[in-house]
Amino acid sequence: MTTPLVECVPNFSEGRDRAKIKRITDAIEAAGGVTLLNVDPGMDTHRTVVTFVGSPEAVERAAFAGIATAAQVIDMRVHSGAHPRMGATDVCPFVPVEGVTMEECAAIARRLGERVGRELGIPVYLYEAAAAMPERRNLADVRRGEYEGLAKKLADPAWKPDFGPAAMNPGAGATVIGARPFLIAYNVNLNSTDKNHASDLAFALREKGRVARSGNTAPYYSRGKKLSYREGSFPCGSCTFVGKSYDEVAAHCTSEHHYDLGELLRSNDLDPPKVVGKNVYRPGLFKACKAIGWYVKDYDRAQVSINLTNFHLTPPHEVLEASRKLASERGLLVTGSEIVGVVPMAAMMQAGKHYLHKQGRTLGQPVPDILNTAVRSLGLTDVAPFHVREKVLGLPVVPAGALVQRTVIDFTDEVSRDSPAPGGGSVAALAGALGAALASMVANLTYGKEGTEERDPELARVAEEAQRIKDQLIAAVDADSDAFQGFMDALRLPQGTPEEKATRIRKMQEGLKAAVQVPWSTAEASYAAMQLARSVVTHGNPNSLSDGAVGVQIAFAGVRGGLWNVMINLKDIQDPGYVAEKRTACANLLAQAKALAEEAASAVDERLVGMIEKR
């Protein structure tokens, strides 16, 4: 049910003329299939950051429309603003959100770059994950010299654009296109109005750290005495070590603290090894983390304002936990946190699972429960509302008219009506889903109790796997009633000429094979549900014995139902090799499922008899 989702965040060099900005965003929306999430114009920067999401195909199309329109409405010859820039569309990153890899986003960037260069005559540089060479990964390096230095840059063979002409496009300048991780704008709220407290935490968290101090640094680091490098005295910012030379302290930082001192100093605008007379720096706790402290009037609170530039490396919940610890050492309290804009589902699921695990629960919970755990544990409603549907990107999509959206009464009534769908296939899928759900239930009820230590790993595995199988089978409830769509479409094809007749028959046959795949998947997944339910019959709480037993039997109905639906569709397929192969596969799966159903039933009966007789 998860559909691939990509975010695109183009920056346009127009922040003042609302009409021009609207022409660009109108073009993006008119390309179709994308949702405009945010338009953020800046007067001083004279620049607008636009954020939209959609399928990989849709964002690629919409980004091109935006770049083409920006080239028409913006003239770089008369542009000046406070932000570095070199083109009308200055930078255009693609960001994987859900069901898409970074490499797929880099491929979108390359395709778009080629098209922008060819059709619009704009020089294009690729950056970050799409960069063709390491010296073009960093946006600041690519943009150095800005629009004013662009003619000179284009003339330099080392800076030949990746796509488009190596010649000046005076109106549009050049565009930097690429792929990068999702940026999460994340604020941690303190029970204080003092900005200094927030700044102190920010410096301790962020990658570039802070000026190192000595003496009276605990718990308020800023009360210590600033350290600086002197001739023959090169203190380490992280401990009391003092090197005799820059090289000595740099080697110490690498071996003792595992960080690159040169990188740290450069991120603080120093020019190592020429550091004599300059401040010593101490790195923060997290990579890919930028942070400052501020006071927010609307909330009357001090906040640590954080940008997480790679949440796979540094996820929000880890930063929050560190903030809670640092705050408590300073007599402060973290009252909650805030997501500015949107957050990928993956980051929320990771946070939810982190806290579920710490709370002694299995990770086999329904997706909405995991997301709610994340919202509550991160304290995301502390200063503003947090509506999961609006704030989380990449949630599974269930169409409004889907069968699985109906109530149990309504669905059952729908099955009973004189229309052929939904029928046995959808009911079989639902049966399998319920079997998996029962397996998850018993595993979760049993897990983590007195005396279950040895069984806990298996129970945790069953709970998590059962959720996955359940969600797959829930999706199959609707997929089954749509399974014949291809066959139905083929039925309606014209049959005037012999060629048309042949095409129609070929398409009908293809439709039938596609219709076989859905119940086959239902049967396979239902068998997996049987195995999970069988496991909790043995490992689950004895009071839940009948729940596990029902799970095995109802999931067996899912296997049987799926296989019968495969067989009924096979009778009309004319490819004997395909039919023979499927028949063998069906026979094998049926034999396994039958044996498991019988064995599980006997085991349950035996234990129940034993329990009664032991009374």
Ligand SMILES: [Zn+2]
């Ligand atoms: Zn040290």
